[in-house]
Amino acid sequence: MHNCAGGALARPPGTPAAWPNVFHDQFIGSWKKALLDVEGPPRMIILGWGHRKTKNVGPVEKRNCPNCGNTDYWELHRLKDYATFFFIPVIPYKTEHLLVCPVCKAAYEVSAAELPGFEAQARQNLAQLR
Numbered sequence: 001m002h003n004c005a006g007g008a009l010a011r012p013p014g015t016p017a018a019w020p021n022v023f024h025d026q027f028i029g030s031w032k033k034a035l036l037d038v039e040g041p042p043r044m045i046i047l048g049w050g051h052r053k054t055k056n057v058g059p060v061e062k063r064n065c066p067n068c069g070n071t072d073y074w075e076l077h078r079l080k081d082y083a084t085f086f087f088i089p090v091i092p093y094k095t096e097h098l099l100v101c102p103v104c105k106a107a108y109e110v111s112a113a114e115l116p117g118f119e120a121q122a123r124q125n126l127a128q129l130r
């Protein structure tokens with residue numbers, strides 16, 4: 001005798017039979033409509049990667065640059081890569097810190113272990129400059 005209710009894939013009691021379809025039609029369906037069907041023809045959504053914002057956090061310490069030979073206060077730079085939606089940076093997905101020679105812009109990656117110390121130095125030096 002075949003008995004569907006006893007099988008491993010049986011619906012738990014009380015679950016409405018059609019809820020996945022209802023969910024799809026009411027929510028996902030309306031989102032699709034909002035994004036694609038407004039004013040008739042299908043619309044293009046432009047998503048992008050790699051929009052980069054750079055911030056000079058502050059001067060850190062005097063170093064001799066192996067690239068240009070000058071000795072000056074190297075700067076801590078914060079680079080953030082954003083995912084874009086219609087060319088507007090929306091979600092940051094990658095952050096990098098670099099130590100940059102102020103003369104020739106040679107840059108060296110800052111490790112996670114070094115970062116807190118450099119950030120503290122940059123803050124201190126900026127406070128003294130003000």
Ligand SMILES: [Zn+2]
Nearest residue numbers: 065068101104
């Ligand atoms: Zn340099």
